Amino acid sequence: MTQAQYIEKLHRHGRRFMIISTVLMLLVPFVFSLINNAWPTWDLIVKGFMTVGAIYIPIGIIETLNYAPMLGVGATYISHVTGNISNLKLPAALSAMKQANVEPGSDEAEIIATLSVASSSIVTTVIIFVGVVLLLPYLGVVQEFLGPVTDYLVPAIFGALGLVFVVRHWKLTIVPLTVMLLLFAFVIKDPTVQPVFVPIASVLSMLTARWMFKKGWLK
Secondary structure, eight states: OOHHHHHHHHHHHHHHHHHHHHHHHHHHHHHHHHHHTOOOOHHHHHHHHHHHHHHHHHHHHHHHHHHHHHHOHHHHHHHHHHOOIIIIIHHHHHHHHHHHTOOTTSHHHHHHHHHHHHHHHHHHHHHHHHHHHHHGGGHHHHHHHHGGGGGGHHHHHHHHHHHHHHHHTHHHHHHHHHHHHHHHHHTOOOGGGGGGHHHHHHHHHHHHHHHHHHTTOOO
């Protein structure tokens, strides 16, 4: 099998995987509504879709454009179904490629990224399942002691992951990081609209990186 045939096969199976996964995800609320005979009205559906869509549709588009060249075809399909791309799947793929000493976008990286993301998805699912089963008897105790800490988990994870990329390419982070910090500190006070600025920050990063490259500040 040639590389072109392999990629074509990945796309064919990947599209099927996405369609089947989407149907299964939509079946969950449908079955709950069917069992409880509680159906949402169209005004609530539209309102909920607009609220969530305004945030996650731009994020989904920008994540695909940003991460697909690094992840490759197979890993992109898997990661977009299993989620946690930026804080789990992408670091797993980049770490595996670094350990194998291959460049993102190469034929070898395609296979390594697919295997690493698939392994990460399986391990994550197993760990979550085991963790949920073991914590169920102690759920009340866990919520009482760890409840105040949960608000800081996601910022702590993204801060730790972000530091890795900041240290590696610190020049590229100066302008977008400064602009976003000033916006969130003095202008944007509503946390619900903050995710909308992810694509804006990405475009700003690309523009400043291109400008710095033309100036000869990047090697």
